[in-house]
Amino acid sequence: MLLDWLAAGLDPAKCVMFIQSHVPAHAELHLLLSMITPLGWLERVPTYKEQKENIKGKDLDTYGFLGYPVLQSADILIYKADCVPVGEDQVAHVELTREIARRFNGFYGGKREYIFPEPAALLTPAPRLPGTDGRKMSxxxxxxxxxxxxxxxxxxxxxxxxxxxxxxxxxxxxxxxxxxxxxxxxxxxxxxxxxxxxxxxxxxxxxxxxxxxxxxxxxxxxxxxxxxxxxxxEDNPRLAWDILEAGSARARDIAGATMDEVRKAMGLDYGPNDSSKDEPAKDSTK
Ligand code: SF4
The missing domain is CATH 1.10.240.10 (Tyrosyl-Transfer RNA Synthetase)
Known part of the structure; x- marks a missing residue:
């Protein structure tokens, strides 16, 4: 996939390209967002029904499949994206991301603050690419x-x-x-x-x-x-791996900073260095 992106002209100097599983914060944010995402929102995602009808021979009756759009939301929100370039069929996923961001901000953002911006879908003039059978190309x-x-x-x-x-x-x-x-x-x-x-x-x-x-x-x-x-x-795969490694390190930094904010907002930032929560304040006069 990376080779396809580079072939298509994405420039590693401008785009951070990385391996999602090398940035574990995605999984953590997915978990936290899944706690506040109503089941009905996921069951209503149009691609959920469509893929269940169209993809045969795979077990799609799993939480992972139903909850996949929450992972996508985590992928987007962890970088605080304002816009997401997508095809027409993914617009509903961006809409779901906006709803999850709004809900999270409402629960944890305080009255005037917000943690996550609500991202907009960015469509090209050709938002749907048909495949050889007339359905969306996939x-x-x-x-x-x-x-x-x-x-x-x-x-x-x-x-x-x-x-x-x-x-x-x-x-x-x-x-x-x-x-x-x-x-x-x-x-x-x-x-x-x-x-x-x-x-x-x-x-x-x-x-x-x-x-x-x-x-x-x-x-x-x-x-x-x-x-x-x-x-x-293709002739020098090391070049591609270097791009991914550098990208993953950069992504980890950005995602890590967001997760610090998220944990703080949710009250999950306790630990041995946080004296304010676990222990009573020490009186220096004693
Ligand atoms: S119907 Fe035939 S001629 Fe007309 S646009 Fe389609 S492929 Fe081309």
Missing amino acids: KSYGNAVMLTDPEPVVRQKLKTMVTDPARVRRTDPGNPDICPVGDLHKIFSGKETMAKVYEGCRSAGIGCIECKGWVADAVVKILEPMQERRKKY
Whole structure:
């Protein structure tokens, strides 16, 4: 995953990239937030139901699966994020994070203070990326074009992509606005190709295979430089591990400072060095 991020152009000088389990504070905040998160909030998260219906062959009847959005909230709140770049399907998770932050602040923040900012979802103009079967693109659904797919694989996958169901025959006109291939064009193709797609699809002047070929051209053009960049790290994995180690250390510092505030707010900051709580104040005149 890190190689994909670096390949896509994330710059370790600007982005802290780390291994979540190397920052144990995430697990601690998850635990504490789970104590104040009502069950109904989690059962209502749309992806919970959707994934239970769509993912077969895995036992999803666990607390871990239901409580996963609380861990995501901890992941966000521990860095006091103002914005979270997400896809459309994750907006509900950010909304849940806002509610958990509000509840925590209400319980523990005091009257005027707050511990956690309420983060906003940051969407791009293309907030939903369809997979080859028309559902959202997801590795778990087996409908994804991977950033590492070589050109022939990309072309083959996109060739089998579902289209506007109204276009049964080559002579039937279609509508790119309700076709998943049309959605990909909007994300990856330039204006000129878009004009050809709209004109050709609506007039049945082009075939779907031709149209999918154009979208494959655009996707391959984007993936090629990424795969080139990725090679540098594939050939020298130590570079990637160094980025993760440095990132994890930096993340631990930031997360640790937040957890100090959280424990203090919740009254969990007692210990041998905290004389104010456990022992009566010493009178220096005696
Ligand atoms: S021509 Fe393109 S946009 Fe139109 S239905 Fe076929 S694949 Fe979809």
